[in-house]
Amino acid sequence: MLTIFGRANQRGKSFCDKLSRRSFLTIGGMAMGGIAMPQVLRAEAEAGRAHSHKAIINVYLPGGPSHLDMWDLKPDAPTEIRGEFRPIATNVPGIEICELFPRMAQMMDKFIPVRSLSDSDGLHDGYQCMTGRRKGSRQPPGGWPSGGAWVSKMQGAVNQAVPPNVALMYTTGNRTWGEPGDGGFLGVAHSPFNLLGRKARSTAENMVLQGITLERLQDRTNLMRAFDLFRREADGRGVMESMDVYTQQAMGILTTSKLAEALDLSKEDPRIVARYGKSNEEFQRDGAPPMVENFCIARRLVEAGARFVSMNYSRWDWHGSDGMNFPKSREEFPLLDQGLSALVSDLHERGLNHDVSVVVWGEFGRTPKINTSNSRDHWPQANAAMLAGGGMRTGQVIGSTNRNGEHPAERPVKFQEVFATLYKCAGIDAQNIRIFDQSGVPQYLVDPGMQPIHEVV
Numbered sequence: 216m217l218t219i220f221g222r223a224n225q226r227g228k229s230f231c232d233k234l235s236r237r238s239f240l241t242i243g244g245m246a247m248g249g250i251a252m253p254q255v256l257r258a259e260a261e262a263g264r265a266h267s268h269k270a271i272i273n274v275y276l277p278g279g280p281s282h283l284d285m286w287d288l289k290p291d292a293p294t295e296i297r298g299e300f301r302p303i304a305t306n307v308p309g310i311e312i313c314e315l316f317p318r319m320a321q322m323m324d325k326f327i328p329v330r331s332l333s334d335s336d337g338l339h340d341g342y343q344c345m346t347g348r349r350k351g352s353r354q355p356p357g358g359w360p361s362g363g364a365w366v367s368k369m370q371g372a373v374n375q376a377v378p379p380n381v382a383l384m385y386t387t388g389n390r391t392w393g394e395p396g397d398g399g400f401l402g403v404a405h406s407p408f409n410l411l412g413r414k415a416r417s418t419a420e421n422m423v424l425q426g427i428t429l430e431r432l433q434d435r436t437n438l439m440r441a442f443d444l445f446r447r448e449a450d451g452r453g454v455m456e457s458m459d460v461y462t463q464q465a466m467g468i469l470t471t472s473k474l475a476e477a478l479d480l481s482k483e484d485p486r487i488v489a490r491y492g493k494s495n496e497e498f499q500r501d502g503a504p505p506m507v508e509n510f511c512i513a514r515r516l517v518e519a520g521a522r523f524v525s526m527n528y529s530r531w532d533w534h535g536s537d538g539m540n541f542p543k544s545r546e547e548f549p550l551l552d553q554g555l556s557a558l559v560s561d562l563h564e565r566g567l568n569h570d571v572s573v574v575v576w577g578e579f580g581r582t583p584k585i586n587t588s589n590s591r592d593h594w595p596q597a598n599a600a601m602l603a604g605g606g607m608r609t610g611q612v613i614g615s616t617n618r619n620g621e622h623p624a625e626r627p628v629k630f631q632e633v634f635a636t637l638y639k640c641a642g643i644d645a646q647n648i649r650i651f652d653q654s655g656v657p658q659y660l661v662d663p664g665m666q667p668i669h670e671v672v
Protein backbone atom coordinates (compact mmCIF):
# COMPACT_ATOMS: atom_id res chain seq x y z
CA MET A 216 0.00 0.00 0.00
CA LEU A 217 0.97 3.64 -0.37
CA THR A 218 1.21 5.86 2.67
CA ILE A 219 1.46 9.64 2.50
CA PHE A 220 2.52 11.28 5.74
CA GLY A 221 1.18 14.58 7.04
CA ARG A 222 2.12 16.82 9.94
CA ALA A 223 2.22 15.44 13.43
CA ASN A 224 -0.94 15.86 15.45
CA GLN A 225 -0.34 18.89 17.61
CA ARG A 226 -2.97 17.76 20.06
CA GLY A 227 -0.83 14.76 20.85
CA LYS A 228 -3.38 12.12 19.98
CA SER A 229 -1.94 9.01 18.38
CA PHE A 230 -2.57 5.36 17.70
CA CYS A 231 -0.73 2.56 19.44
CA ASP A 232 2.07 2.94 16.88
CA LYS A 233 2.51 6.60 17.98
CA LEU A 234 1.15 7.95 14.70
CA SER A 235 -1.85 10.26 14.58
CA ARG A 236 -4.80 9.36 12.40
CA ARG A 237 -4.19 12.68 10.63
CA SER A 238 -0.52 11.82 10.09
CA PHE A 239 -1.16 9.47 7.23
CA LEU A 240 -3.38 8.50 4.35
CA THR A 241 -3.04 4.90 3.32
CA ILE A 242 -3.77 4.46 -0.36
CA GLY A 243 -3.94 0.74 -0.53
CA GLY A 244 -4.26 -2.48 -2.37
CA MET A 245 -1.38 -2.14 -4.83
CA ALA A 246 2.09 -3.53 -5.30
CA MET A 247 4.17 -1.45 -7.68
CA GLY A 248 7.23 -3.60 -8.17
CA GLY A 249 10.28 -1.60 -9.09
CA ILE A 250 8.54 1.62 -10.11
CA ALA A 251 10.22 4.64 -8.54
CA MET A 252 7.79 7.00 -6.82
CA PRO A 253 8.11 10.71 -7.69
CA GLN A 254 8.21 13.41 -5.05
CA VAL A 255 4.73 14.90 -5.38
CA LEU A 256 1.53 14.50 -7.38
CA ARG A 257 1.27 16.65 -10.49
CA ALA A 258 -1.52 19.09 -11.24
CA GLU A 259 -4.58 17.95 -13.10
CA ALA A 260 -5.69 19.96 -16.12
CA GLU A 261 -9.36 19.17 -15.68
CA ALA A 262 -11.41 21.68 -13.73
CA GLY A 263 -14.13 20.52 -11.36
CA ARG A 264 -15.28 17.01 -10.50
CA ALA A 265 -17.41 14.46 -12.31
CA HIS A 266 -21.07 14.81 -11.35
CA SER A 267 -22.93 12.76 -13.93
CA HIS A 268 -22.18 9.17 -12.98
CA LYS A 269 -24.22 6.90 -10.69
CA ALA A 270 -22.66 5.89 -7.39
CA ILE A 271 -23.35 4.10 -4.10
CA ILE A 272 -22.10 4.95 -0.59
CA ASN A 273 -22.28 1.93 1.72
CA VAL A 274 -22.00 2.88 5.41
CA TYR A 275 -21.33 -0.13 7.61
CA LEU A 276 -21.84 0.18 11.38
CA PRO A 277 -19.61 -2.59 12.80
CA GLY A 278 -21.01 -4.62 15.65
CA GLY A 279 -24.74 -4.46 15.02
CA PRO A 280 -26.60 -1.28 16.06
CA SER A 281 -29.88 -1.58 17.92
CA HIS A 282 -32.83 -1.33 15.54
CA LEU A 283 -35.11 -0.79 18.55
CA ASP A 284 -33.20 2.22 19.84
CA MET A 285 -32.57 3.95 16.49
CA TRP A 286 -35.19 3.54 13.78
CA ASP A 287 -37.87 1.24 15.24
CA LEU A 288 -38.73 2.33 18.77
CA LYS A 289 -41.52 0.58 20.65
CA PRO A 290 -42.88 3.14 23.15
CA ASP A 291 -45.90 1.01 23.99
CA ALA A 292 -43.90 -2.12 24.78
CA PRO A 293 -43.13 -3.22 28.34
CA THR A 294 -40.33 -1.38 30.18
CA GLU A 295 -37.85 -4.21 29.72
CA ILE A 296 -38.24 -3.84 25.95
CA ARG A 297 -38.84 -0.19 25.09
CA GLY A 298 -35.59 1.09 26.59
CA GLU A 299 -34.60 4.57 27.70
CA PHE A 300 -35.29 6.65 24.60
CA ARG A 301 -38.49 8.17 23.32
CA PRO A 302 -39.53 8.56 19.70
CA ILE A 303 -39.89 11.99 18.14
CA ALA A 304 -42.00 13.09 15.21
CA THR A 305 -40.30 13.78 11.89
CA ASN A 306 -41.21 16.09 9.02
CA VAL A 307 -43.10 13.17 7.47
CA PRO A 308 -46.40 12.60 9.28
CA GLY A 309 -46.55 9.17 10.88
CA ILE A 310 -42.80 8.48 10.87
CA GLU A 311 -41.02 8.62 14.21
CA ILE A 312 -37.40 7.88 15.07
CA CYS A 313 -35.21 8.13 18.17
CA GLU A 314 -35.05 11.50 19.91
CA LEU A 315 -31.24 11.50 19.51
CA PHE A 316 -31.59 11.96 15.73
CA PRO A 317 -33.22 15.42 15.58
CA ARG A 318 -31.42 16.49 12.38
CA MET A 319 -32.54 13.44 10.46
CA ALA A 320 -36.05 13.86 11.88
CA GLN A 321 -36.27 17.31 10.29
CA MET A 322 -35.36 15.90 6.87
CA MET A 323 -37.02 12.49 7.00
CA ASP A 324 -38.58 13.28 3.63
CA LYS A 325 -35.09 12.55 2.24
CA PHE A 326 -34.71 9.15 3.97
CA ILE A 327 -36.26 5.68 3.88
CA PRO A 328 -36.13 3.65 7.12
CA VAL A 329 -36.23 -0.06 6.31
CA ARG A 330 -37.50 -1.67 9.51
CA SER A 331 -37.88 -5.27 8.40
CA LEU A 332 -34.54 -6.73 7.35
CA SER A 333 -35.24 -10.39 7.91
CA ASP A 334 -32.27 -12.53 6.90
CA SER A 335 -29.25 -11.41 8.94
CA ASP A 336 -27.03 -14.46 9.22
CA GLY A 337 -26.01 -13.67 12.80
CA LEU A 338 -22.26 -13.56 12.18
CA HIS A 339 -20.29 -10.75 13.77
CA ASP A 340 -18.76 -9.34 10.58
CA GLY A 341 -19.54 -7.09 7.65
CA TYR A 342 -19.65 -9.75 4.93
CA GLN A 343 -23.41 -9.59 4.39
CA CYS A 344 -23.37 -5.78 4.34
CA MET A 345 -20.63 -5.88 1.70
CA THR A 346 -21.96 -8.66 -0.54
CA GLY A 347 -25.64 -9.09 0.33
CA ARG A 348 -25.04 -12.82 0.84
CA ARG A 349 -24.73 -15.04 3.86
CA LYS A 350 -21.14 -15.94 4.60
CA GLY A 351 -22.01 -19.60 4.93
CA SER A 352 -23.86 -19.75 1.62
CA ARG A 353 -22.61 -21.75 -1.34
CA GLN A 354 -19.59 -20.01 -2.81
CA PRO A 355 -18.63 -20.15 -6.47
CA PRO A 356 -14.95 -20.76 -7.27
CA GLY A 357 -13.14 -17.57 -6.34
CA GLY A 358 -15.90 -16.48 -3.96
CA TRP A 359 -18.71 -13.95 -4.19
CA PRO A 360 -17.75 -10.45 -5.32
CA SER A 361 -18.52 -7.50 -3.08
CA GLY A 362 -21.17 -5.06 -4.21
CA GLY A 363 -18.49 -2.61 -5.25
CA ALA A 364 -16.77 -5.27 -7.34
CA TRP A 365 -19.98 -5.90 -9.29
CA VAL A 366 -20.38 -2.17 -9.93
CA SER A 367 -16.75 -1.91 -11.01
CA LYS A 368 -17.16 -4.82 -13.42
CA MET A 369 -20.45 -3.61 -14.87
CA GLN A 370 -19.63 0.06 -15.25
CA GLY A 371 -15.86 0.45 -15.17
CA ALA A 372 -13.88 3.51 -14.15
CA VAL A 373 -15.10 7.06 -14.60
CA ASN A 374 -11.48 8.16 -14.97
CA GLN A 375 -7.97 6.79 -14.47
CA ALA A 376 -7.33 8.83 -11.36
CA VAL A 377 -9.92 7.23 -9.05
CA PRO A 378 -10.70 3.49 -8.93
CA PRO A 379 -14.42 2.76 -9.35
CA ASN A 380 -14.51 0.65 -6.17
CA VAL A 381 -12.91 2.34 -3.17
CA ALA A 382 -13.16 1.83 0.59
CA LEU A 383 -12.73 3.95 3.69
CA MET A 384 -12.41 0.88 5.88
CA TYR A 385 -10.20 1.08 8.94
CA THR A 386 -8.33 -2.05 9.94
CA THR A 387 -10.10 -3.09 13.15
CA GLY A 388 -9.11 -5.18 16.13
CA ASN A 389 -11.97 -7.47 15.22
CA ARG A 390 -10.60 -8.16 11.73
CA THR A 391 -13.96 -8.93 10.15
CA TRP A 392 -15.28 -5.44 10.94
CA GLY A 393 -12.66 -3.90 8.67
CA GLU A 394 -13.03 -6.05 5.56
CA PRO A 395 -14.66 -4.37 2.52
CA GLY A 396 -15.02 -7.64 0.63
CA ASP A 397 -13.05 -8.43 -2.50
CA GLY A 398 -13.36 -9.05 -6.21
CA GLY A 399 -14.39 -12.67 -5.77
CA PHE A 400 -14.53 -14.58 -9.05
CA LEU A 401 -14.51 -11.23 -10.91
CA GLY A 402 -10.83 -10.92 -10.07
CA VAL A 403 -8.51 -8.58 -8.22
CA ALA A 404 -8.99 -5.79 -10.76
CA HIS A 405 -12.41 -5.13 -9.19
CA SER A 406 -11.41 -5.50 -5.52
CA PRO A 407 -11.95 -2.47 -3.29
CA PHE A 408 -9.08 -0.01 -3.30
CA ASN A 409 -8.85 0.62 0.43
CA LEU A 410 -7.69 4.08 1.45
CA LEU A 411 -7.32 3.55 5.18
CA GLY A 412 -5.59 1.31 7.70
CA ARG A 413 -4.74 1.29 11.38
CA LYS A 414 -0.96 1.53 11.36
CA ALA A 415 1.21 3.24 8.78
CA ARG A 416 3.34 0.11 8.44
CA SER A 417 0.83 -2.52 9.41
CA THR A 418 1.79 -4.92 6.61
CA ALA A 419 4.89 -5.77 4.65
CA GLU A 420 3.15 -4.59 1.51
CA ASN A 421 2.98 -0.97 2.67
CA MET A 422 4.95 1.38 0.48
CA VAL A 423 5.85 4.70 2.09
CA LEU A 424 6.68 7.78 0.08
CA GLN A 425 9.55 8.89 2.27
CA GLY A 426 9.61 12.64 2.75
CA ILE A 427 6.39 13.34 0.85
CA THR A 428 3.93 15.11 3.09
CA LEU A 429 0.38 16.14 2.47
CA GLU A 430 1.57 19.74 2.63
CA ARG A 431 3.74 19.15 -0.43
CA LEU A 432 0.92 17.83 -2.58
CA GLN A 433 0.35 21.35 -3.87
CA ASP A 434 3.82 21.39 -5.44
CA ARG A 435 3.04 19.96 -8.88
CA THR A 436 5.96 20.96 -11.08
CA ASN A 437 8.45 18.29 -10.04
CA LEU A 438 5.86 15.52 -10.29
CA MET A 439 4.80 16.63 -13.74
CA ARG A 440 8.36 16.55 -15.01
CA ALA A 441 9.24 13.27 -13.33
CA PHE A 442 6.21 11.37 -14.55
CA ASP A 443 6.25 12.83 -18.03
CA LEU A 444 9.81 11.55 -18.32
CA PHE A 445 8.86 8.17 -16.86
CA ARG A 446 5.94 7.77 -19.23
CA ARG A 447 8.02 8.63 -22.29
CA GLU A 448 10.70 6.15 -21.30
CA ALA A 449 8.22 3.44 -20.31
CA ASP A 450 6.19 3.81 -23.49
CA GLY A 451 9.36 3.70 -25.55
CA ARG A 452 10.34 0.39 -23.95
CA GLY A 453 6.81 -1.04 -24.06
CA VAL A 454 6.77 -1.28 -20.28
CA MET A 455 3.34 0.27 -19.80
CA GLU A 456 1.64 -2.46 -21.78
CA SER A 457 3.16 -5.20 -19.64
CA MET A 458 2.28 -3.75 -16.23
CA ASP A 459 -0.03 -5.79 -14.02
CA VAL A 460 -3.41 -4.41 -13.03
CA TYR A 461 -2.17 -3.00 -9.72
CA THR A 462 0.65 -1.10 -11.31
CA GLN A 463 -1.55 0.33 -14.04
CA GLN A 464 -4.06 1.42 -11.43
CA ALA A 465 -1.31 2.97 -9.34
CA MET A 466 0.11 4.85 -12.30
CA GLY A 467 -3.28 6.29 -13.16
CA ILE A 468 -3.70 7.49 -9.59
CA LEU A 469 -0.24 8.91 -9.13
CA THR A 470 -0.15 10.86 -12.36
CA THR A 471 -3.12 13.03 -11.43
CA SER A 472 -4.08 14.93 -8.31
CA LYS A 473 -7.76 13.95 -8.29
CA LEU A 474 -7.64 11.23 -5.62
CA ALA A 475 -5.30 13.13 -3.32
CA GLU A 476 -7.48 16.21 -3.56
CA ALA A 477 -10.63 14.21 -2.82
CA LEU A 478 -9.00 13.00 0.40
CA ASP A 479 -7.79 16.46 1.39
CA LEU A 480 -10.52 18.20 3.36
CA SER A 481 -8.57 21.45 3.29
CA LYS A 482 -9.90 21.69 -0.29
CA GLU A 483 -13.46 21.71 1.03
CA ASP A 484 -15.37 24.79 2.11
CA PRO A 485 -14.78 24.94 5.91
CA ARG A 486 -18.45 25.72 6.42
CA ILE A 487 -19.38 22.44 4.72
CA VAL A 488 -16.84 20.45 6.73
CA ALA A 489 -18.19 22.00 9.93
CA ARG A 490 -21.65 20.62 9.14
CA TYR A 491 -20.37 17.09 9.59
CA GLY A 492 -19.21 17.71 13.12
CA LYS A 493 -15.96 17.06 14.89
CA SER A 494 -14.43 13.64 14.51
CA ASN A 495 -13.31 11.47 17.38
CA GLU A 496 -9.98 10.10 16.23
CA GLU A 497 -9.78 7.29 18.80
CA PHE A 498 -10.47 3.73 17.71
CA GLN A 499 -13.44 2.32 19.59
CA ARG A 500 -11.89 -0.75 21.21
CA ASP A 501 -11.76 -3.41 18.46
CA GLY A 502 -13.90 -1.35 16.08
CA ALA A 503 -13.32 1.73 13.94
CA PRO A 504 -13.07 5.36 15.01
CA PRO A 505 -16.23 7.49 14.68
CA MET A 506 -14.72 9.65 11.94
CA VAL A 507 -17.70 11.71 10.83
CA GLU A 508 -15.44 13.57 8.41
CA ASN A 509 -15.31 10.40 6.35
CA PHE A 510 -18.92 11.00 5.34
CA CYS A 511 -17.71 14.16 3.65
CA ILE A 512 -14.72 12.36 2.12
CA ALA A 513 -17.06 9.68 0.74
CA ARG A 514 -19.03 12.38 -1.07
CA ARG A 515 -15.81 13.94 -2.37
CA LEU A 516 -14.62 10.55 -3.64
CA VAL A 517 -17.86 10.11 -5.55
CA GLU A 518 -17.48 13.56 -7.08
CA ALA A 519 -13.91 12.67 -8.06
CA GLY A 520 -15.06 9.54 -9.91
CA ALA A 521 -15.68 6.67 -7.47
CA ARG A 522 -18.74 4.54 -8.25
CA PHE A 523 -18.87 2.59 -4.97
CA VAL A 524 -17.55 3.77 -1.60
CA SER A 525 -17.63 1.46 1.43
CA MET A 526 -16.87 2.75 4.90
CA ASN A 527 -16.88 1.40 8.44
CA TYR A 528 -17.94 3.81 11.12
CA SER A 529 -17.27 3.43 14.86
CA ARG A 530 -18.24 0.36 16.94
CA TRP A 531 -21.79 -0.67 17.83
CA ASP A 532 -21.38 -3.76 20.04
CA TRP A 533 -22.24 -2.60 23.56
CA HIS A 534 -23.88 -5.51 25.33
CA GLY A 535 -21.16 -6.64 27.72
CA SER A 536 -21.10 -6.57 31.46
CA ASP A 537 -20.33 -2.84 31.49
CA GLY A 538 -23.94 -2.04 30.55
CA MET A 539 -22.96 0.60 28.01
CA ASN A 540 -25.81 0.23 25.53
CA PHE A 541 -27.68 3.39 26.50
CA PRO A 542 -24.72 5.56 27.59
CA LYS A 543 -22.87 4.75 24.34
CA SER A 544 -26.03 5.42 22.36
CA ARG A 545 -26.14 8.92 23.84
CA GLU A 546 -22.58 9.46 22.60
CA GLU A 547 -22.81 7.82 19.20
CA PHE A 548 -26.32 8.58 17.95
CA PRO A 549 -25.87 12.39 17.79
CA LEU A 550 -22.59 12.00 15.88
CA LEU A 551 -24.19 9.70 13.34
CA ASP A 552 -27.19 12.00 13.14
CA GLN A 553 -24.98 14.95 12.26
CA GLY A 554 -22.70 13.13 9.83
CA LEU A 555 -25.44 11.32 7.93
CA SER A 556 -27.75 14.32 7.71
CA ALA A 557 -24.86 16.46 6.47
CA LEU A 558 -24.04 13.90 3.77
CA VAL A 559 -27.60 13.66 2.49
CA SER A 560 -28.01 17.44 2.62
CA ASP A 561 -24.82 17.82 0.61
CA LEU A 562 -26.06 15.40 -2.03
CA HIS A 563 -29.29 17.32 -2.44
CA GLU A 564 -27.64 20.73 -2.53
CA ARG A 565 -25.20 19.55 -5.20
CA GLY A 566 -27.88 17.93 -7.32
CA LEU A 567 -26.43 14.46 -6.65
CA ASN A 568 -29.42 13.00 -4.83
CA HIS A 569 -30.72 11.36 -8.01
CA ASP A 570 -27.34 9.81 -8.85
CA VAL A 571 -25.84 8.82 -5.49
CA SER A 572 -27.50 6.19 -3.28
CA VAL A 573 -26.72 5.81 0.42
CA VAL A 574 -27.30 2.79 2.66
CA VAL A 575 -26.55 2.61 6.40
CA TRP A 576 -26.75 -0.69 8.27
CA GLY A 577 -25.09 -3.25 10.53
CA GLU A 578 -24.85 -7.02 10.52
CA PHE A 579 -27.88 -7.67 12.79
CA GLY A 580 -30.28 -6.04 15.21
CA ARG A 581 -30.52 -6.26 19.00
CA THR A 582 -32.61 -8.26 21.42
CA PRO A 583 -35.96 -6.72 22.27
CA LYS A 584 -35.56 -7.71 25.89
CA ILE A 585 -32.89 -5.75 27.74
CA ASN A 586 -30.41 -8.02 29.52
CA THR A 587 -29.28 -7.92 33.13
CA SER A 588 -26.46 -5.50 32.16
CA ASN A 589 -29.00 -2.99 30.86
CA SER A 590 -27.91 -3.74 27.30
CA ARG A 591 -29.18 -5.61 24.27
CA ASP A 592 -27.63 -8.80 22.88
CA HIS A 593 -27.29 -10.01 19.28
CA TRP A 594 -30.57 -10.48 17.43
CA PRO A 595 -30.47 -11.57 13.77
CA GLN A 596 -34.24 -12.17 13.65
CA ALA A 597 -34.85 -8.46 13.01
CA ASN A 598 -32.63 -5.72 11.64
CA ALA A 599 -32.99 -2.26 10.12
CA ALA A 600 -31.33 -0.05 7.52
CA MET A 601 -31.56 3.53 6.33
CA LEU A 602 -31.66 4.45 2.63
CA ALA A 603 -31.34 7.81 0.91
CA GLY A 604 -30.68 9.37 -2.49
CA GLY A 605 -30.42 7.41 -5.72
CA GLY A 606 -33.61 8.91 -7.09
CA MET A 607 -35.56 6.69 -4.67
CA ARG A 608 -39.01 7.63 -3.46
CA THR A 609 -37.99 8.83 -0.03
CA GLY A 610 -40.12 9.95 2.90
CA GLN A 611 -41.64 6.53 3.56
CA VAL A 612 -41.02 3.56 5.83
CA ILE A 613 -40.53 0.08 4.40
CA GLY A 614 -41.75 -2.78 6.54
CA SER A 615 -42.46 -3.12 10.23
CA THR A 616 -41.75 -5.44 13.13
CA ASN A 617 -44.23 -6.84 15.62
CA ARG A 618 -45.22 -5.04 18.82
CA ASN A 619 -41.99 -5.95 20.64
CA GLY A 620 -39.61 -5.66 17.68
CA GLU A 621 -38.89 -9.38 17.69
CA HIS A 622 -39.39 -10.17 14.00
CA PRO A 623 -40.73 -8.57 10.81
CA ALA A 624 -44.50 -8.35 10.79
CA GLU A 625 -45.01 -6.66 7.40
CA ARG A 626 -42.94 -6.52 4.23
CA PRO A 627 -39.86 -8.54 5.24
CA VAL A 628 -36.83 -7.41 3.25
CA LYS A 629 -33.63 -9.32 2.52
CA PHE A 630 -30.12 -7.97 2.15
CA GLN A 631 -30.04 -8.95 -1.50
CA GLU A 632 -33.22 -6.99 -2.14
CA VAL A 633 -31.49 -3.91 -0.78
CA PHE A 634 -28.50 -4.57 -3.05
CA ALA A 635 -30.84 -5.13 -6.01
CA THR A 636 -32.36 -1.73 -5.22
CA LEU A 637 -28.96 -0.06 -5.05
CA TYR A 638 -27.89 -1.69 -8.32
CA LYS A 639 -31.05 -0.51 -10.05
CA CYS A 640 -30.50 3.03 -8.82
CA ALA A 641 -26.97 2.77 -10.22
CA GLY A 642 -28.34 1.74 -13.62
CA ILE A 643 -27.51 -1.97 -13.38
CA ASP A 644 -30.00 -4.71 -14.28
CA ALA A 645 -29.12 -7.14 -11.51
CA GLN A 646 -31.80 -9.69 -12.45
CA ASN A 647 -30.77 -10.22 -16.07
CA ILE A 648 -27.04 -9.61 -16.27
CA ARG A 649 -24.91 -12.68 -15.70
CA ILE A 650 -21.16 -13.28 -15.52
CA PHE A 651 -19.53 -16.68 -15.81
CA ASP A 652 -17.48 -17.70 -12.78
CA GLN A 653 -14.14 -19.48 -12.87
CA SER A 654 -15.80 -22.85 -13.47
CA GLY A 655 -17.92 -21.54 -16.35
CA VAL A 656 -21.17 -21.35 -14.39
CA PRO A 657 -23.28 -18.21 -15.01
CA GLN A 658 -23.76 -16.10 -11.90
CA TYR A 659 -26.10 -13.20 -11.28
CA LEU A 660 -25.57 -10.14 -9.11
CA VAL A 661 -28.41 -11.32 -6.87
CA ASP A 662 -30.12 -14.67 -6.55
CA PRO A 663 -33.11 -15.43 -8.80
CA GLY A 664 -36.26 -13.94 -7.37
CA MET A 665 -34.48 -11.12 -5.56
CA GLN A 666 -36.07 -7.94 -6.85
CA PRO A 667 -35.49 -4.27 -6.04
CA ILE A 668 -37.76 -2.87 -3.34
CA HIS A 669 -40.57 -1.84 -5.68
CA GLU A 670 -42.01 0.76 -3.30
CA VAL A 671 -38.93 2.95 -3.60
CA VAL A 672 -37.77 2.56 -7.24
